[in-house]
Amino acid sequence: MRRRKARGIARDTLKFILEASRSSIPNEFAGLLQTDGDVITEVLILPGTESSRMSALVRLYMLPNMQVVGSVHSHPSANIRPSDQDLIFFSRAGDYNIIVGPPFNEESWACYDILGNMRELPILDIEFKDDDFDEDL
């Protein structure tokens, strides 16, 4: 799989992640991050337990045309540092790994690279492409 780059995450996608994480409590929310161009716009939801996450990941990578740049999961506690398990997961998922924690707002998350170092991931206000939209110039 090619290493892909992302210049940021769409604000609506981050909002979806925060909302899904909040409503998953007391369980964990987990997914893979997919891009449209170089912006993270999609979340592919994975089963929520630590042990099932890795096997689901392996199965998903057998699918063709997967444009995965990393992962996202929630921590029910306020500690959003990656665990040892998380670091193993990151090493397979990619270079952008988001962990969100309570209170699940735009300040309560962090992004880590493939080695678990915190990295910046800008929130972008982008317009989603509308296939039905005809541009008349």
Ligand SMILES: [Zn+2]
């Ligand atoms: Zn974790």
